[in-house]
Amino acid sequence: MVQGAVESYLEELSDLVSFPSISSNPKYKEDVRKCSNFLQEKFADLGAKTEIVETSGHPLVVSDISNYDDALTLAFYGHYDVQPIASPEDWKTDPFTLVEDNGKLYGRGTSDDKGNLLTAVKAAEIALEEDLRLNFQFIIEGEEESGSPNFESGLKKSRDMLDPDVVIVADGGWVSKDIPSIEYGLRGLLYMHWNLRTAGKNAHSGAVGGPARNPLLELFDVVCKCLDSDTGEIKIPEIYDDVKEASSEELEHWIGTKFSVEEFKESYQLEKLRFEDKAKVLKSLWARPTFEVHGCVGGYMERDSKMTLLPSDGQLHVSMRLVPDQDPKMVFEKIRNFVGDKNPDIEVKSVSHVEPYLTDFNSPMVKAAAESLEETFEKPAARIRSGGSIGAVPIMNRVFGGGDIIIMSFGLPEHGAHGPNEYFTKEMAKGGMEAYLNFFESLEGEK
Structure with a gap:
């Protein structure tokens, strides 16, 4: 079923990328609105109860597909807004036209976050078709790239519709292409x-x-x-x-990953670091x-x-x-x-x-997600913290009153999020769907 989902994924991603949903520029207000409407229609087609939640800025799209009273409820967070095009002359293709080239999917937002978000949506769609005993909710905002100024007010307006047992953030990615990663903390x-x-x-x-x-x-x-x-x-x-x-157990796990200081330097074109000891670099980053x-x-x-x-x-x-x-x-x-x-x-x-965020390194949800990555990609998975920040995460932690929030996404450093010629790949989209499905299957019947 995943292979068939990849074909429809490409069609829907093409539609999503075509909206220049740049939240930071008022010129694109109507395009942001059209993108939110497209997503609402997508969720309605899946049989979800879905709402456009108005804020003083751009709206949230909130959806609920709860078919079981006695099943776990998984909520996915993502965003449909994108960064501006700072240097159009550096793009090899039109940023708002999806272009596939040798498995790479070029376009603004393909990695951050439309491609990753749609990977989660398609995985949930397959799970519904397979009648997995899980409930799904989606919280998709339109201002993440502007600092999420109205996310909390919009989320509180949607509180009666949302009651997740765990939140999965479909925004972010791996340390490197060789290290499948689950993030359980954010700076x-x-x-x-x-x-x-x-x-x-x-x-x-x-x-x-x-x-x-x-x-x-x-x-x-x-x-x-x-x-x-x-x-x-x-x-x-x-x-x-x-x-x-960080605990000694966390540090030991981080050091045991395949993280390479030299590859880190190469990925970001860093000529010289303050220090190059692996343990010190990882502790400093995370x-x-x-x-x-x-x-x-x-x-x-x-x-x-x-x-x-x-x-x-x-x-x-x-x-x-x-x-x-x-x-x-x-x-x-x-x-x-x-x-x-x-x-x-x-x-x-x-x-x-x-605010920073941290859940338990040894949380069963964190471990199950990591095991799903290992099963899918046949590589050791890393449980890590992120050096970056996602404003919506501590807000959801406050509004939902605790519970695990984990970052499970499939972007890679080389995908160039925010930069010219941003891309995602069919390989990561397909692998992401399979990993989510393995994760879902491990949770079915847990509640």
Whole structure:
């Protein structure tokens, strides 16, 4: 049945990719709406109770196929919105036309997240046809790529329709093509703008340089007091106080995976790392907080040019990846107090935050999902945490009151999510359906 599902999968993915559902650009509001309507019709065809849940932004599509009172209910989370096309000239094909080439399926959203989402939907469709004793629910949002600003309000509006025993996040992927991966934890995120104004206008450095303050230098000075750039250690007092350390069992499992530091460097074109010990790299990626500067605004910004104006103001874009049990709001206060102590004129503004998430490494659901991957792909599966963040996950954890949320998806680093020539593959779509079905079969009759 899976082979037949792959053919209809390609037709439906072609339809999904054709919607330029870019949530961050109001120009595409109607396209986002059309994509949500397409999904609602898809679920209605499956016999689901399905609703378009309005929010103050883009809607959620929520669906329920519950045929058994005494069976487990699995809810799938995914998103139908996509990233903008930052550099159209770098695409070899039209981003919103699905193009198949030697098993690769090119198009915006094929990997993140339309292709992965549809893999889960098709697997559930097969399970329904085979009368597996499971109930399925779907929570699909249209603003994940914009930070999920209205997801919580939409989810709460849908609460009466949703009562899952476990949530499967169909968004994300594997460490590498050789390491089937189940993610049971996510880092959180705190994103900030640091602003400093020292003058009413830019001025000639020959006229004012010396007594005049330079806002960019002062911002950089404080940043350098926050982090040891050689080791990555954060120097802000008490910042590690609430960090929940990874267990020795977790670390032993991570080290025992086929993760290769050299392949990691090659995948992301990293010329040199701060450290290359495998255990330290994995712990740093999955279980330690980070402090990063992503951009600087102020003064003259053209590369390889020459300008001697002294800027009147500057802004740094700063973020921290957080780990359990760090609270983004408490971390923000520690940062703001530290920066204020070093330079009281700097305004530290919180732009957005996402809480970290962690379920039990030894959860039966996590183990069953990993075993399903091993059975399908005939390779050892890794139970890992993700270094990234998915804003919807901690929200679902709060709204649903606990229970396992696991990330079981089939994207690979080389698929190029968010970049030009993004693609998914027929091989991963087919394997993903088979893995989900093996997982479903292991859970049938569990409740």
